[in-house]
Amino acid sequence: MPVLAAEVAAAAGYSTPLCGSPRDDRGLASKTARGAGFLAIRYGLSVLVSVGNMLVMTWWIGPHAYGLFVTAVGLITFLGAVARMGVDTYLIRCEVAPDDRAYGVATGIILAVSAGMIFSGAGLTPALVRWYGSRGFVAPYLALLLTIPLTALTGVPAARLERDLNYRSLAAVELGGQCLGLLVAAAIAWRGLGVWAPVAGYSAWQAFILAGSCRAARVLPRVCWGPRAAREMLAYGVGLTASLRAWQMRTLVNPLLVGRFAGAEGVAFVGLAIRIAESLGTFRNAAGRLAIAALARLQSRPEDFCTALGKALRWQVLSLGPLLCGFSLLGPLLVRHILGARWIPSLAVYPFIAAGVLVNSVFNLQASALFVLGKQWTVMRAYGLHVALLVVGTLVLLPRLGIAGYGWAELLACAAYWAIHAGLRQVIALPYRRVLPWVVVFCAMIFASMLNPPNGARPAVRPERALVSTNPRFVRHR
Numbered sequence: 001m002p003v004l005a006a007e008v009a010a011a012a013g014y015s016t017p018l019c020g021s022p023r024d025d026r027g028l029a030s031k032t033a034r035g036a037g038f039l040a041i042r043y044g045l046s047v048l049v050s051v052g053n054m055l056v057m058t059w060w061i062g063p064h065a066y067g068l069f070v071t072a073v074g075l076i077t078f079l080g081a082v083a084r085m086g087v088d089t090y091l092i093r094c095e096v097a098p099d100d101r102a103y104g105v106a107t108g109i110i111l112a113v114s115a116g117m118i119f120s121g122a123g124l125t126p127a128l129v130r131w132y133g134s135r136g137f138v139a140p141y142l143a144l145l146l147t148i149p150l151t152a153l154t155g156v157p158a159a160r161l162e163r164d165l166n167y168r169s170l171a172a173v174e175l176g177g178q179c180l181g182l183l184v185a186a187a188i189a190w191r192g193l194g195v196w197a198p199v200a201g202y203s204a205w206q207a208f209i210l211a212g213s214c215r216a217a218r219v220l221p222r223v224c225w226g227p228r229a230a231r232e233m234l235a236y237g238v239g240l241t242a243s244l245r246a247w248q249m250r251t252l253v254n255p256l257l258v259g260r261f262a263g264a265e266g267v268a269f270v271g272l273a274i275r276i277a278e279s280l281g282t283f284r285n286a287a288g289r290l291a292i293a294a295l296a297r298l299q300s301r302p303e304d305f306c307t308a309l310g311k312a313l314r315w316q317v318l319s320l321g322p323l324l325c326g327f328s329l330l331g332p333l334l335v336r337h338i339l340g341a342r343w344i345p346s347l348a349v350y351p352f353i354a355a356g357v358l359v360n361s362v363f364n365l366q367a368s369a370l371f372v373l374g375k376q377w378t379v380m381r382a383y384g385l386h387v388a389l390l391v392v393g394t395l396v397l398l399p400r401l402g403i404a405g406y407g408w409a410e411l412l413a414c415a416a417y418w419a420i421h422a423g424l425r426q427v428i429a430l431p432y433r434r435v436l437p438w439v440v441v442f443c444a445m446i447f448a449s450m451l452n453p454p455n456g457a458r459p460a461v462r463p464e465r466a467l468v469s470t471n472p473r474f475v476r477h478r
Contacts, residue, residue: 049175049178049179049182053178053181053182053185053201054272054275054276054279054339055338055339057069057185057189057197057198058272058339058340058343059339059340060186060189060190060192060197061189061194061195061197061198062194062342063264063265063268063269063342063343064264064265064268065194065195065197066195066198066268066271066272067259067263067264067265067266067267067268067269067271068136068137068140068195068264069140069195069198069199070254070255070267070268070271071132071137071141071255071259071264071267072137072140072141072144072199072255073144073198073202074251074252074254074255074256074271075121075128075141075252075255075256076121076141076144076145076147076148076151077151077251078245078248078249078251078252079117079120079121079145079148080114080117080147080148080151080152081151081152081245081248082113082117082245083110083113083114083117083148083149083151083152084110084113084152084155085109085110085113085233085234085238086233086238087106087109087110087155087233087234088106088110088155088156088158088159089155089159090106090232090233091103091106091156091159091160091163092159092162092163097163100222100224101224101226101229102226102229103156103159103160103219104222104223104224105224105225105226105229105230105233106155106156106159106233107153107156107221107222107223107224108223108224108225108230109230109233109234110149110152110153110155110156111149111153111223113152114148114149114152114153115149117145117148118145118146118148118149121141121145121148122142122145125138125141125142128141131256131260132259132260133260134263134264136264137259137264140195140196140199143199143203144199144202144203146203147202147203147206147207150203150206150207150209150210151206153210153221154206154209154210154213156219156221157210157213157214157216157217157219158170158213158217160217160218160219161213161216161217166216166217169216169217170213170216172212172216173208173209173212173213173216174209176208176212177204177205177206177208177209177212178205180204180205180208181201181202181204181205181208182201183201184200184201184204184205185197185198185200185201185202186201188200188201242380246380246383246384246387247383247386247387249387250386250387250390250413253387253390253391253394253406253409254267254270254271254274254406255267257391257394257395257398257406258270258394258398258403258406261398261399262398262402262403266403269343269345269346269348269349269403270346270349270353270403270406272339272343272346273346273347273349273350273353274353276327276346276350277324277350277353277354277356277357278357280320280323280324280327280354280357281320281323281324281357281361305369305428306428306429306430306431309365309366309369309428309430310430310431310434310435312365313361313362313365313366313430313435314434314435314438316361316362316364316365317358317361317362317435317438317439317442318438320357320358320361321358321438321439321441321442322442324354324355324357324358324442324446325442325445325446327350327354328350328351328354328445328446328447328448328449329445329448329449331347331350331449332344332347332449335347345403347449348402348403348404348407349403349404349406349407350407351407351446351447351449351450352404352406352407352408352410352411353407353410354446355410355411355443355446355447356410356411356413356414358439358442358443358446359414359417359439359443360414360417362417362432362435362436362439363417363420363421366420366421366424366430367379367382367383367420369424370420370423370424373427375423375427378419378420378423379420379423381419382416382417382419382420382423383416385416385419386413386414386416386417387413388416389409389412389413389415389416390409390410390412390413392409393405393408393409393410393412393413394406394409396409397409
């Protein structure tokens with residue numbers, strides 16, 4: 001996703017051209033190539049694990065329990081990302097390798113902020129209950145709040161691994177955590193414990209990644225105090241966090257707004273569609289992490305910079321488009337016979353989300369390029385506008401069109417990407433003639449499935465016919 005690519009861009013500290021001897025460059029290129037292989041394998045296997053996890057959740061716990069988990073984990077993921085405060089990124093971008101004391105100071109900052117996030121999140125519980133009109137999500141939400149320190153602290157050892165380009169260990173730990181989470185969730189779901197299956201799986205996943213990262217990086221979690229180092233980390237991290245979390249706020253729209261107007265089942269259907277689209281596009285993460293390094297080395301050569309960026313964009317669109325189109329065309333068959341007919345409503349919103357992911361693939365690397373060029377505030381304005389359009393579109397359209405209204409809001413929010421294009425155009429003139437025709441063709445194929453939707457996937461036009469109209473708020477509208 002754009003967040004990951006931008007985060008690595010800023011993390012690498014590529015505001016100035018890299019320098020070094022030819023031998024250094026060859027060594028760096030070799031390590032980068034190995035990193036590319038490990039990341040590709042990691043993300044490829046991650047897709048398989050995600051599919052397995054998705055099957056377990058959809059088969060054994062059902063839409064309602066899955067919706068409660070998506071609601072809770074969506075809020076927790078955002079709080080956990082904020083808890084890092086960008087200090088992990090600061091550790092990666094330092095020109096001089098941080099010592100153990102610096103890692104200790106970063107650990108102390110993250111622990112302090114994590115504690116604040118836990119108490120703040122718990123304090124918001126009564127307001128969330130009033131917002132949703134239900135208490136079903138409260139228990140898993142409070143349990144998942146305790147995973148915030150695990151998620152946030154992982155950034156410290158991971159920073160050392162990223163500095164060393166040790167993607168082999170990082171990929172192994174991340175994949176191992178996913179597999180453990182799947183096994184734990186499957187075992188608990190098999191015993192019929194509903195929403196607690198993914199809660200336990202997620203908790204085991206985060207604990208494993210923290211322990212594995214510390215072991216691989218040879219970093220022991222310890223707290224040190226250094227006012228000067230803390231000020232430097234926070235001065236950098238606050239600005240970066242504000243920019244990147246502006247984008248991540250979009251992840252709150254499904255649990256907060258869809259959950260309010262469409263209930264837990266609506267969150268489950270939208271969440272499943274988002275997960276499928278993002279799983280199919282997971283290779284963008286590996287491409288983004290590696291493309292940034294190449295762009296950073298070309299800052300002093302605008303023509304080569306533009307050429308490299310254009311090639312990366314074409315590769316993303318041509319690799320992602322067929323995958324998104326394939327599921328759009330085969331989705332009714334796959335969902336009905338693999339996930340079950342009760343998940344058919346997800347197909348009403350998938351084409352919109354898939355088209356949004358495809359359009360985003362044209363601009364996510366451009367946003368990363370702007371981070372490389374030091375124009376992070378341009379990206380922040382674009383991300384902020386994107387979230388605002390998504391929120392307004394969801395509030396207006398979802399009560400009228402059912403969960404398909406969220407899909408239309410996703411397309412509306414894509415208009416904010418113009419700000420990214422305009423910001424980059426001030427530096428380089430990026431040609432789109434080899435990219436846009438493919439985007440149009442793939443989008444047409446994605447939406448072709450809507451010409452004959454399966455029973456149960458037709459988007460509702462009136463609130464009282466919404467796909468998930470069992471929510472009390474819809475009942476009151478009748």
